[in-house]
Amino acid sequence: MSTPEITLHGTELSGHCHRVELMLRMLGLPYRYAVAPAAIRSSPEFHKLNPLRQIPVLQDGDLTRAKQIAAALLPFMSHHLSTRSFLAADHVTIADLACYSYVAHAPEGGIALGEYESVLAWLRRVEALPHFKPIAPSPIPAPT
Numbered sequence: 599m600s601t602p603e604i605t606l607h608g609t610e611l612s613g614h615c616h617r618v619e620l621m622l623r624m625l626g627l628p629y630r631y632a633v634a635p636a637a638i639r640s641s642p643e644f645h646k647l648n649p650l651r652q653i654p655v656l657q658d659g660d661l662t663r664a665k666q667i668a669a670a671l672l673p674f675m676s677h678h679l680s681t682r683s684f685l686a687a688d689h690v691t692i693a694d695l696a697c698y699s700y701v702a703h704a705p706e707g708g709i710a711l712g713e714y715e716s717v718l719a720w721l722r723r724v725e726a727l728p729h730f731k732p733i734a735p736s737p738i739p740a741p742t
């Protein structure tokens with residue numbers, strides 16, 4: 599089997615990385631996952647990939663991109679999803695994958711999702727998609 603051309607540099611607990619990995623999986627693109635903890639990110643080799651020393655970094659042949667953040671506001675999402683199944687269309691799109699990882703992790707950062715029923719239902723819809731992979735739970739307990 600040939601080595602995939604695409605390499606995703608990331609860490610297991612990073613939502614930024616998880617959403618990129620979800621997209622690769624759902625597009626059916628073969629990729630290699632290169633684990634890049636702080637020690638790797640401080641190396642001269644990683645500096646060449648991303649001078650900001652941040653993950654995710656997606657390498658596709660000679661092309662390297664550090665992905666951009668998109669923030670989602672829960673009350674907005676909740677209202678929006680009260681009449682829709684997915685964020686941007688009547689089927690899943692990149693918008694759902696871009697937002698999923700952080701929203702799913704929000705309770706670990708002390709942001710309860712209980713009052714956002716439509717957001718919870720949307721999370722379950724994304725999780726039910728073919729090829730879905732859950733993000734690893736944080737070992738840090740959620741603040742009380």
Ligand SMILES: N[C@@H](CCC(=O)N[C@@H](CS)C(=O)NCC(=O)O)C(=O)O
Binds near residue numbers: 614615654665
């Ligand atoms: N603009 C980047 C930011 C990525 C980012 O903040 N990555 C974090 C991990 S989730 C990181 O690499 N932090 C290490 C650092 O900033 O030194 C994106 O949206 O992907």
